[in-house]
Amino acid sequence: MPREFVIKVPASSANIGPGFDVLGIGLNLYLEISVNIDPALAETSKQDPTNCILSYEGEGADEVPLNSEHNLITRTALYVLRCNGVRVFPEGTQVHVNNPIPLGRGLGSSGAAVVAGVMLGDKIGGFGFSKQRMLDYCLMIERHPDNITAAMMGGFVGSYLRELSALETERKEIPLSEVLPEPAGGVDTGLVPPEPPVDIGRHIKYDWCKDIHCIAIIPNFEVSTAESRGVLPSAFTAKDMIFNLQRLAVLTTALTRSPPDPELIYAAMQDKVHQPYRKTLIPGLPEILASVTPQTHKGLLGICLSGAGPTILALATENFDAIASEIIKRFAKENVTCQWKLLDPAYEGAIVTEK
Numbered sequence: 208m209p210r211e212f213v214i215k216v217p218a219s220s221a222n223i224g225p226g227f228d229v230l231g232i233g234l235n236l237y238l239e240i241s242v243n244i245d246p247a248l249a250e251t252s253k254q255d256p257t258n259c260i261l262s263y264e265g266e267g268a269d270e271v272p273l274n275s276e277h278n279l280i281t282r283t284a285l286y287v288l289r290c291n292g293v294r295v296f297p298e299g300t301q302v303h304v305n306n307p308i309p310l311g312r313g314l315g316s317s318g319a320a321v322v323a324g325v326m327l328g329d330k331i332g333g334f335g336f337s338k339q340r341m342l343d344y345c346l347m348i349e350r351h352p353d354n355i356t357a358a359m360m361g362g363f364v365g366s367y368l369r370e371l372s373a374l375e376t377e378r379k380e381i382p383l384s385e386v387l388p389e390p391a392g393g394v395d396t397g398l399v400p401p402e403p404p405v406d407i408g409r410h411i412k413y414d415w416c417k418d419i420h421c422i423a424i425i426p427n428f429e430v431s432t433a434e435s436r437g438v439l440p441s442a443f444t445a446k447d448m449i450f451n452l453q454r455l456a457v458l459t460t461a462l463t464r465s466p467p468d469p470e471l472i473y474a475a476m477q478d479k480v481h482q483p484y485r486k487t488l489i490p491g492l493p494e495i496l497a498s499v500t501p502q503t504h505k506g507l508l509g510i511c512l513s514g515a516g517p518t519i520l521a522l523a524t525e526n527f528d529a530i531a532s533e534i535i536k537r538f539a540k541e542n543v544t545c546q547w548k549l550l551d552p553a554y555e556g557a558i559v560t561e562k
């Protein structure tokens with residue numbers, strides 16, 4: 208009997224100013240993977256080393272590998288399957304990816320791919336994991352919980368990683384790196400990787416004031432998250448940490464209040480932990496972040512780097528076109544062209560639908 212299902216995973220914006228590696232918002236731009244398992248396709252699927260025929264459209268179509276041992280989505284699914292004693296996809300597996308999330312722009316494309324891969328592995332293996340358990344698998348691959356949690360759970364979330372015991376830390380068959388390095392989970396060594404520790408990531412979903420919309424201004428160049436983490440210092444001053452913690456405490460509630468308070472939110476979205484260091488990778492970043500304020504642009508609530516950049520996230524209640532145009536104009540001075548999108552939180556997070 209053929210089986211068909213669709214997995215939808217939202218993009219995300221992580222950090223939201225002072226919440227480096229803590230805050231994230233799932234956004235209503237969805238990575239969609241359509242899965243068809245049809246025994247009639249068994250012979251064709253044998254052309255792939257793990258029986259998975261991959262096709263792809265959308266962002267990244269010219270660079271994403273279609274070999275299931277190399278593609279981030281299917282490699283992640285194989286990791287989940289192999290942890291649970293299943294070596295390959297069922298014969299006749301077809302996966303079509305439709306991805307509108309630009310790669311390497313700070314909108315959580317890799318987080319969405321990892322979440323989709325874990326859900327694919329769970330569904331194919333019929334393990335019936337809860338979202339909380341699936342987060343554990345995701346967090347063995349991408350170690351900052353902000354994007355992953357927002358993509359999996361949806362909405363506006365705060366999260367932390369539980370400190371692992373020495374024994375648990377040893378269970379890192381999949382290297383605890385930014386994005387699964389190749390070949391990682393893909394190449395079949397015949398070994399069964401250990402299952403991840405339980406409850407690695409904990410989160411809380413905040414309310415969100417529905418008057419607040421998310422403007423994403425997306426430059427036409429990529430910054431890999433790994434590179435963007437590489438420019439950060441390994442230690443921070445107490446002054447800078449306190450600066451961020453004070454704002455973080457205010458921001459999470461300020462974004463739930465209706466009507467939102469522009470002065471409070473604008474100041475609470477300032478950051479001294481990651482943005483100042485990332486300006487080396489994003490031309491004109493300090494000027495761009497200072498280019499719109501609640502005084503210059505009615506409706507503007509706050510502005511920050513989205514994830515590891517280079518996308519800029521502006522939160523606003525109105526005047527979206529003017530706010531985006533101003534930021535695009537500033538990028539143009541640096542010879543950078545941009546597209547922009549008006550997005551809203553994806554309140555539900557990742558979902559699987561049977562067809």
Ligand SMILES: Nc1ncnc2c1ncn2[C@@H]1O[C@H](COP(=O)(O)OP(=O)(O)O)[C@@H](O)[C@H]1O
Nearest residue numbers: 279306310311312313314315316317320431432
């Ligand atoms: N839909 C996808 N399918 C396969 N690989 C993907 C997909 N989306 C992202 N990736 C992988 O993740 C990388 C981008 O990850 P990253 O540098 O963390 O940027 P982002 O901020 O977009 O998450 C891509 O270069 C690609 O290797």
Ligand SMILES: N[C@@H](CCOP(=O)(O)O)C(=O)O
Nearest residue numbers: 221228313314315432514515
């Ligand atoms: N907290 C991380 C978030 C990375 O987000 P991405 O969307 O750029 O993958 C960081 O800032 O490094």
